[in-house]
Amino acid sequence: MKLSSILQFEAQRISTVNEELHRHLFQSDVPSTSSAEPLHIELPKLKSPSLQNHFRIISEELVRKYKDYLDLAASFPFSFPKPLQWKCEIGWTRYTHSGDIEQVEYPKEDVFFFDVETCVQDGQLPTLAVALSAEAW
Known part of the structure; x- marks a missing residue:
C-alpha cells in the first residue's frame, strides 16, 4: 500500500471554545468571536488535491536543475586524455x-x-x- 493513499487529509472547521469556557480559561469577558474585518488574501492554487503531493511537486520543481546536474555527473565519461603540456599561468x-x-x-x-x-x-x-x-x- 502506498503511503500517499494512507495520508489523505480532509479540511475541517476549527471550532472555538464556548463563551463560558473562554471566561474560565482566560478570566476575561472577551467574546469568542472576532470583530476584526475579514482578511482577504489570494493564495496560490494547489498543484495537487493532496497537500503532501502539492509540496512534493514544488520541491521537485526547485531541485530539478540540480538533479539534472547530478545525473550528468553520474554518467560522466572519465576517459578523456590529459593535455600533454600544461600552461603555468595565472587564471x-x-x-x-x-x-x-x-x-x-x-x-x-x-x-x-x-x-x-x-x-x-x-x-x-x-x-x-x-x-x-x-x-x-
Missing part, C-alpha cells in the same frame, strides 16, 4: 578534448570535477587547480 586555461587551448575567466560548463593542490611549505593558499568537464580540462 583559467581551457584545454578542449579536441586539442584547442584558450584562456577563459572561469569554466564554461555547469558540471565539472574540481581538484585543488596546495604546497603547505609555501603557504595555505592553492598552488594549482584543475577542473574536468564533459567538454574540456
Whole structure:
C-alpha cells in the first residue's frame, strides 16, 4: 500500500471554545468571536488535491536543475586524455578534448570535477587547480 493513499487529509472547521469556557480559561469577558474585518488574501492554487503531493511537486520543481546536474555527473565519461603540456599561468586555461587551448575567466560548463593542490611549505593558499568537464580540462 502506498503511503500517499494512507495520508489523505480532509479540511475541517476549527471550532472555538464556548463563551463560558473562554471566561474560565482566560478570566476575561472577551467574546469568542472576532470583530476584526475579514482578511482577504489570494493564495496560490494547489498543484495537487493532496497537500503532501502539492509540496512534493514544488520541491521537485526547485531541485530539478540540480538533479539534472547530478545525473550528468553520474554518467560522466572519465576517459578523456590529459593535455600533454600544461600552461603555468595565472587564471583559467581551457584545454578542449579536441586539442584547442584558450584562456577563459572561469569554466564554461555547469558540471565539472574540481581538484585543488596546495604546497603547505609555501603557504595555505592553492598552488594549482584543475577542473574536468564533459567538454574540456
